[in-house]
Amino acid sequence: MDNEERADAGLDVSLENVGGFSLIHLAGEVDVYSAPKLRETIKGLVEDGNCNIVVDLERVAFLDSTGLGVLVGGLKRVKHLRGELGIICNQEKILRIFRITGLTKVFPIYRSREDLLANVKEA
Amino acid sequence: MPGKEGTVFELEMPAKAKYVGLARLMAASIARRMNFAEESIDDLKIAISEMCTNAIVHTGNGLAEKPPITVRYVEGDGFLNVEVRDQGPGFDPAILDKKREGILSKGFGIALIKSLVDEFECDSRVDGGTVASITKYLKPENGGA
Numbered sequence: 001m002d003n004e005e006r007a008d009a010g011l012d013v014s015l016e017n018v019g020g021f022s023l024i025h026l027a028g029e030v031d032v033y034s035a036p037k038l039r040e041t042i043k044g045l046v047e048d049g050n051c052n053i054v055v056d057l058e059r060v061a062f063l064d065s066t067g068l069g070v071l072v073g074g075l076k077r078v079k080h081l082r083g084e085l086g087i088i089c090n091q092e093k094i095l096r097i098f099r100i101t102g103l104t105k106v107f108p109i110y111r112s113r114e115d116l117l118a119n120v121k122e123a
Numbered sequence: 124m125p126g127k128e129g130t131v132f133e134l135e136m137p138a139k140a141k142y143v144g145l146a147r148l149m150a151a152s153i154a155r156r157m158n159f160a161e162e163s164i165d166d167l168k169i170a171i172s173e174m175c176t177n178a179i180v181h182t183g184n185g186l187a188e189k190p191p192i193t194v195r196y197v198e199g200d201g202f203l204n205v206e207v208r209d210q211g212p213g214f215d216p217a218i219l220d221k222k223r224e225g226i227l228s229k230g231f232g233i234a235l236i237k238s239l240v241d242e243f244e245c246d247s248r249v250d251g252g253t254v255a256s257i258t259k260y261l262k263p264e265n266g267g268a
Contacts, residue, residue: 032140064235101231
């Protein structure tokens with residue numbers, strides 16, 4: 001599906017550095033149309049040497065298996081480099097998807113940005 | 124795969140990723156009008172997104188000359204049925220029953236569909252296209268029948 005143009009793709013992506021993590025803020029829908037944007041963002045961060053990544057899903061209105069696949073791909077990529085990829089999410093409808101697929105067992109999940117910061121300080 | 128009876132809405136769309144959101148939106152609109160609970164509407168949106176994604180991938184990567192996919196919504200008495208039909212190369216449906224190899228392996232889509240809807244059927248033939256269908260029933264707590 002790389003022959004389609006995706007100028008915006010209904011997904012806003014912004015970056016922030018927080019406590020040694022690259023924090024990816026997402027807003028919008030993550031599906032087969034927009035997921036390549038997230039994949040490229042993660043890939044770019046890793047290529048720049050940022051292997052500790054957290055993806056903020058708090059403003060994500062929709063996530064399907066294509067989005068999960070991109071997150072899993074990112075996780076494998078950073079694990080290979082002894083990094084970590086976690087998520088921030090407190091939305092039940094999104095967390096359900098992680099539970100159904102068993103992915104709550106493999107992703108560190110933070111309830112909020114503050115929760116992430118608290119964990120970083122404790123570590 | 125016998126069709127279900129009810130009021131039919133049909134969407135024919137190019138096999139392109141950017142139209143998957145439209146198929147979801149239409150399902151959500153019909154389900155909301157039927158008084159499905161918001162959680163059930165979220166379930167339907169994911170299931171339809173998965174079916175359309177599979178159809179687009181199998182139909183041929185969204186290339187312009189590839190045939191469109193058809194999404195058929197049946198608003199029945201106490202249920203919503205959605206069928207996604209592509210004219211792609213098809214596959215052996217037995218693959219759908221295979222268990223995923225490890226938690227990080229591919230294939231979340233079918234597992235999600237099966238978990239989120241009441242019925243899931245898929246009829247596919249090599250070189251004969253694929254028809255995937257889901258049904259979600261209104262439950263009393265949904266405010267329905």
